[in-house]
Amino acid sequence: EPEVTQTPSHQVTQMGQEVILRCVPISNHLYFYWYRQILGQKVEFLVSFYNNEISEKSEIFDDQFSVERPDGSNFTLKIRSTKLEDSAMYFCASSEMLGSGYGYTFGSGTRLTVV
């Protein structure tokens, strides 16, 4: 079964440092997403991406965040200057079609800890 792959599985970084979370979506999927889950809280939408541009973003996704599809297979989330409150599990997802009647396929997540 096709998978969404995320690396690394765990990352610890110092406050103020930049981090890049990496994702390899399913190869024939066209829509890509990042979600995050702060420990003990709900899964929150960050951003959706299609045709090399952001199609929707949440209030959480401020100027500290950026996304990129640098090479046609990877999909990255960059946090420019991490804060303690960025500590969370970050999930990448992809879907085949807009409208998502197919559902999203999620990766296993990257646990980011900012110290």
Next chain:
Amino acid sequence: AQSVTQLGSHVSVSEGALVLLRCNYSSSVPPYLFWYVQYPNQGLQLLLKYTTGATLVKGINGFEAEFKKSETSFHLTKPSAHMSDAAEYFCAVFLRGATNKLIFGTGTLLAVQP
């Protein structure tokens, strides 16, 4: 505004007992509805989904859910709980034509007692 409400952040059942996890949504347009499961230290796995057609949908691992428009509900059930069902379950809604994101409920942690 669209939202998803899951009643009960923690549910505990005995092995072999009925599992019922509740989900209600608010939407002004016909939604797509999903249940995802998250096992410890793992990602989100799709259990089942409702898009159109039959309102009773069957998913993996013996779970099923029924879309009830009149009650704006999409409760998840399983006739007989197994120890391996212990996980966190998330209900999610996708509003066709209105947005491009899944909106998740707060999750329900299911414990299964021997």
